[in-house]
Amino acid sequence: MASSLIVRNATIVDGSGGPGFSGDLAVTDARITAVGTIPASSDGPNTVTIDAGGACLSPGFVDVHTHDDRALLRHPGMEFKLSQGCTSLVIGNCGFSAAPAAVGRTDPSGLIGVEPTWTDLDGFRAAVEAVRPSVNSMALIGHNSIRTLVMGEERRAPTVTELDTMRRHVEAAMGQGACGFSTGLIYRPGRWSQTDEVIELARAAAGGGGLYATHMRNEGDRLLTAVDEAIHIGRTAGLPVQISHHKSAGRRNWGRIGASLAKIDAANAEGADITLDVYPYTAGSGPMAQYFDVDNVDPELAEVIRFASCPAIPEYEGRMAVDLAVEEGVSAAAIIEKVLRSPKGDRTVCIQFIIDEADVEENLRHPLVMVGSDGIPDLKGRPHPRLFGTFPKVLAHYVRHRHVLSLEEAVRRMTSLSCDRFGFVDRGRVGEGQFADLVLFDPAAITDTATYDDPKQEATGISLVVVNGQIALRDGTHTGAGAGRFLHHNR
Numbered sequence: 001m002a003s004s005l006i007v008r009n010a011t012i013v014d015g016s017g018g019p020g021f022s023g024d025l026a027v028t029d030a031r032i033t034a035v036g037t038i039p040a041s042s043d044g045p046n047t048v049t050i051d052a053g054g055a056c057l058s059p060g061f062v063d064v065h066t067h068d069d070r071a072l073l074r075h076p077g078m079e080f081k082l083s084q085g086c087t088s089l090v091i092g093n094c095g096f097s098a099a100p101a102a103v104g105r106t107d108p109s110g111l112i113g114v115e116p117t118w119t120d121l122d123g124f125r126a127a128v129e130a131v132r133p134s135v136n137s138m139a140l141i142g143h144n145s146i147r148t149l150v151m152g153e154e155r156r157a158p159t160v161t162e163l164d165t166m167r168r169h170v171e172a173a174m175g176q177g178a179c180g181f182s183t184g185l186i187y188r189p190g191r192w193s194q195t196d197e198v199i200e201l202a203r204a205a206a207g208g209g210g211l212y213a214t215h216m217r218n219e220g221d222r223l224l225t226a227v228d229e230a231i232h233i234g235r236t237a238g239l240p241v242q243i244s245h246h247k248s249a250g251r252r253n254w255g256r257i258g259a260s261l262a263k264i265d266a267a268n269a270e271g272a273d274i275t276l277d278v279y280p281y282t283a284g285s286g287p288m289a290q291y292f293d294v295d296n297v298d299p300e301l302a303e304v305i306r307f308a309s310c311p312a313i314p315e316y317e318g319r320m321a322v323d324l325a326v327e328e329g330v331s332a333a334a335i336i337e338k339v340l341r342s343p344k345g346d347r348t349v350c351i352q353f354i355i356d357e358a359d360v361e362e363n364l365r366h367p368l369v370m371v372g373s374d375g376i377p378d379l380k381g382r383p384h385p386r387l388f389g390t391f392p393k394v395l396a397h398y399v400r401h402r403h404v405l406s407l408e409e410a411v412r413r414m415t416s417l418s419c420d421r422f423g424f425v426d427r428g429r430v431g432e433g434q435f436a437d438l439v440l441f442d443p444a445a446i447t448d449t450a451t452y453d454d455p456k457q458e459a460t461g462i463s464l465v466v467v468n469g470q471i472a473l474r475d476g477t478h479t480g481a482g483a484g485r486f487l488h489h490n491r
C-alpha cells in the first residue's frame with residue numbers, strides 16, 4: 001500500500017530522549033509505517049511528500065494539564081493548541097471535568113461553564129466526537145465536579161450514601177476510558193473535603209488502573225504539607241500521583257521548589273510513584289472568585305492580580321489591579337472586591353504573578369517534570385499567554401536561550417513521558433507502528449509570540465502538524481482536518 005504522507009530530510013527527535021538523527025518518515029493512514037531512508041519508489045500518485053529541509057520532526061506534543069473540556073466543543077479547530085505543535089491533551093484537571101454532569105445544569109464552580117447534554121463520560125465523548133476536534137484528548141474525572149453534582153456546595157464531609165454515589169461516578173468514568181481522578185483542593189467545593197474522602201475516591205480510580213492528578217491543597221506557605229498529603233493519598237489508595245503545575249507561590253515562599261522536589265525524590269526512592277508537570281511562566285491564572293474571600297480580600301494577592309477576562313468591567317481586561325487602584329484612588333483589594341460584587345463578577349478570570357523564575361527553571365531541570373499549559377481557553381478577554389505559547393516557549397526560551405535542558409530531553413518530557421504516564425497507547429514516539437501524531441519545527445527559529453499584552457498569537461517556527469496521519473496545520477494554515485480522537489486510557 002502506498003504511503004499517504006512522506007517527510008524526507010528531517011532531523012528526527014523521536015521522543016525517547018536519545019540524540020536526534022537524520023532520516024525520512026512514511027505514514028500510511030493513521031500510523032507511521034517506516035522511519036529511515038524512504039526510497040522514491042515509495043511515492044504513490046496520492047502521496048503527499050514534504051521536504052523537511054533538516055528541520056526537527058518529533059512526536060506531537062502532549063499537553064498534560066488542560067481545561068479544554070468546553071473548548072473541544074466550542075472551538076473544535078483548537079487552533080491555540082495545534083499552533084504550538086500539540087496533538088493530544090489531558091482534560092478534566094484541577095478537579096473540574098465536563099463529566100459526570102446533570103443535563104442542563106452548568107457546573108457553577110468555575111472552569112467548565114458549558115451546559116451539558118450528557119450525564120457521563122460516554123455521553124460527553126459522543127458530543128465531542130460529533131464536532132470532530134482537531135486534536136486527541138484523554139479525560140480525567142474531576143472531584144469538584146462530582147462533589148458538586150452529588151452534594152452541591154455543602155461544606156461538610158459526605159454521608160456514607162453520598163460517598164458511595166461519588167465512588168460510583170469515578171468507577172463508571174474509569175470504565176468509560178478515563179485515565180484517572182483529579183482534585184483541586186484549593187477550590188470550592190474540594191477544599192471542604194478531608195483527606196479520607198479523597199483517598200476513597202482515588203481508590204476507585206486505582207481499581208481502574210488510573211492515576212491521581214492533583215492541584216494540591218496549598219501551593220504557598222504550606223506547600224510541603226500539601227506534598228505530604230498527595231504522597232499519602234497515592235500510597236494509601238495505591239495509585240500513581242501527578243502533581244499538577246508544581247510551584248511555590250508567593251514571594252516569601254520563592255526558592256522552595258528544590259525542597260519540594262527533594263521530598264518527592266525521597267518518596268519515590270521509597271517506592272512511591274510521583275511525577276509532575278509545570279507551565280513555563282511566572283504567573284498562574286484561574287477563576288478569580290475562587291482565590292478571594294469577597295468579605296476579606298487578601299491585599300497581598302490583590303497586588304499581583306491582572307485581569308484576563310472580566311465580563312463585569314471589560315475595560316479592566318489586560319490591566320493590573322494595582323494600576324487601576326492608582327487611577328481610581330482606592331486600594332487594589334477594593335478593585336478586586338468591586339469586580340467580585342458586580343453582576344457577572346463570578347465569571348472573572350485573573351492572572352496572578354506569584355512564581356519565581358528560578359523555581360520554574362528548577363522544575364524544568366527535573367527528569368520527572370512534564371509540560372502542561374494549564375491554559376484557560378476563554379478567548380474573549382486577554383488570556384494568560386500560556387494558552388498559545390507554552391510548548392514553543394519551552395523550546396525557545398528554556399532550551400535555546402537558557403540551556404536549562406537539551407532539545408531531546410525537552411521533547412521527551414512533552415511526548416513519551418507524558419504518553420506513558422497518562423496511558424496514551426502507541427503515541428509519544430516516532431517509530432514504526434506508532435500513531436502519526438507529528439510536529440515539524442525549526443529549533444533555531446521556533447518562538448512563542450504570545451505575551452501578556454497580546455496573548456492570542458500563534459507561535460512561529462512550526463511548519464507542519466499531523467494528527468492521526470492527517471495534516472492539521474501546514475505553513476500557518478489550519479486545514480480543518482478534524483482528525484482528533486477522544487481516547488480511552490490504555491487502549
Ligand code: ZN
Nearest residue numbers: 094184215244
Ligand atoms: Zn490547578
Ligand code: CU
Nearest residue numbers: 065093094374
Ligand atoms: Cu489547572
